[in-house]
Each structure stands twice: as structure tokens, then as C-alpha cells.
Amino acid sequence: MKILNVYRSEPDDTTKKLVEIVGRDRDVDSFDLNVDAPDYDALVDKIFAADQTICWW
Amino acid sequence: MEYNKVCLMYRNQDCTIDGIRSALGLAVENMYAYGCVMDEPKMEKFTELQVESLEMLRDMEGDVLATKASNCELNDLKPITIEELGEKLRDMTHIIPYGIIKA
Amino acid sequence: MSKSLGIFVTNSDQFKHVMGITKAAKAKGSSVKIFFTWDATKNPKQEAGFSELCKIADDVSICADSYKNMGYNVEDVPEGLDASKMATQTQHGIIIEDYDCYLSL
Numbered sequence: 001m002k003i004l005n006v007y008r009s010e011p012d013d014t015t016k017k018l019v020e021i022v023g024r025d026r027d028v029d030s031f032d033l034n035v036d037a038p039d040y041d042a043l044v045d046k047i048f049a050a051d052q053t054i055c056w057w
Numbered sequence: 058m059e060y061n062k063v064c065l066m067y068r069n070q071d072c073t074i075d076g077i078r079s080a081l082g083l084a085v086e087n088m089y090a091y092g093c094v095m096d097e098p099k100m101e102k103f104t105e106l107q108v109e110s111l112e113m114l115r116d117m118e119g120d121v122l123a124t125k126a127s128n129c130e131l132n133d134l135k136p137i138t139i140e141e142l143g144e145k146l147r148d149m150t151h152i153i154p155y156g157i158i159k160a
Numbered sequence: 161m162s163k164s165l166g167i168f169v170t171n172s173d174q175f176k177h178v179m180g181i182t183k184a185a186k187a188k189g190s191s192v193k194i195f196f197t198w199d200a201t202k203n204p205k206q207e208a209g210f211s212e213l214c215k216i217a218d219d220v221s222i223c224a225d226s227y228k229n230m231g232y233n234v235e236d237v238p239e240g241l242d243a244s245k246m247a248t249q250t251q252h253g254i255i256i257e258d259y260d261c262y263l264s265l
Contacts, residue, residue, distance in 0.1 A: 006263070008174070012158070014095065014139060021143025022152070033177055040180035044188060047261050048163045054152045055264045057068060061256055072170070075198040075226065082249025088256065151256055153264045156170050156198065 002027040004050035006043070008057055009034050015056050022054070062089040063151040066142075068096045072156030074107065077121055079155070081110050084117040091149075093142055094123040094134065096158070103132045162189040166255030167263050169200040174265040175207045181263065182217050192216075193259060195251040197223040200265075201230050204238030214240030221245040 003026050005019055029050065031043050047053050063083050067073040073094050083090040094100060103111065111121055123134040146152050165185045169178055178194060185192050194217050196203055201222050204210045214220045224234045224246040237243055256262060
């Protein structure tokens, strides 16, 4: 199971805790949307490669 | 047939009301739909319509949970800790951090 | 064959990401369906690029109830949509059931 965590803002402690539990013993990747110019092409590649994408707050 | 399991998480009052409606919409589409109210220090009391939505969601094997005891008591929501929520999320096909975190 | 992508949008400040991701996915040959709900139903009236997004994506619809809750008249169909795209949460269900990949924004 490959999980992609996408972050819309800097993750707080609650988000970090959930990310840690959901990703335990799983293949995990991440993408930061909270930047000036996100590489959308790379993001779409990651979404297509993942089994589940979670876009956190 | 494998049914989708969806959990929407809400971190402010505005999101909660609309998000429960979204969960109900998915339950109607034959999915297991859950909502979880997080952080909100004090929810408003559900209106009659919102209580009805919660009952309908439960009738369809979905539920709304909350991490704060005061909110569970006020609106008859099932209590859950962040750790328990994390474990529950592992079983979901779709995880939806709904809306925004209250500023 | 590229995977299909469904995007569920709840926040009005995510529009630039919706546009960027949709363009990138379409460039890869993907089919893209987008459903706007809650606060994001302000986008059709507030974002100049909304009608362009409707042309680029394969299917765009909005939650009519949310649109009304945001203070708009459901008879006032935004540019780029037709009345059939003033829809219900069923569209979210379609994204989850019928699309290979799912993203919420």
C-alpha cells in the first residue's frame, strides 16, 4: 500500500500524529503544496503512483 | 463487492455542518461514511435537521465521532482519541481532511 | 492509458492548485472530473479562470445547496456551467466510485 501525503499547510501535531499512524509499515511519499510554485506535473505523477492520496489541511 | 469506506475530518464548526452533509451524501451512495469533529472547543447544538442527518447516517452504518468529550455530550457523538482515529483511518479507502483549520 | 483523476474541492483558496493539477493531468492524457462544494462554490463567481477550467477538465460541477448557502441564486448559473452541473453530493460519490485517483483540496 503506497500512501501519498499532500500538505496544504505546515502540518501541526495532530496532523503529524495521524500521518504517522496511517503510514505505519506502509510505503509513504509526500508533496508540499504550500510553496510559491508547486511542481504540479510531479504531483500528478505521485498521485498516479500512489494507492491512496491524502491531502492534509 | 468491496464497499468504499470514507472518513471526513472537520476542524471548525462551519466545516462540520457541511461535512456531515457530505458524509450523508456518500452513505446514500452505498459507502461506509464517517465524520470526525476535531479541535472545535465547543460545537453548537445540532438543529433538528442536523440531528435527523446524524440519525440517517447511523441508519446507514455510518457515524459521526468527536475528540472532545463536551461535543460528544452536547450532540450525542461517539468519543474517539486521535490515536484511535489514526487506527480507524488505516481501514479507510478515502481519507478527507475537510475544509480548513480554524484560524 | 493514463489514470483518471477526481478532485473534490471544499476550499475557495485552492483554485490555483485545482487549475495547476488539472492542466498537468490533462497533459498526461488523464480524464479529470471536479466537484466544488461548501466554500469552494465561491470559485465560479470569484475566479476569472473558472470558465477556462470548465473547458480544460472533462467534467466540472458544483453543489447547488452550498452555492445557495454561500449567498448565490441557484438560477444564476456561473459561466462555464449549465444548469445540469448545478448538482448534488452524488457527484462526489461518482468521483470516489468511478475514478482511479482521488484528491481533496
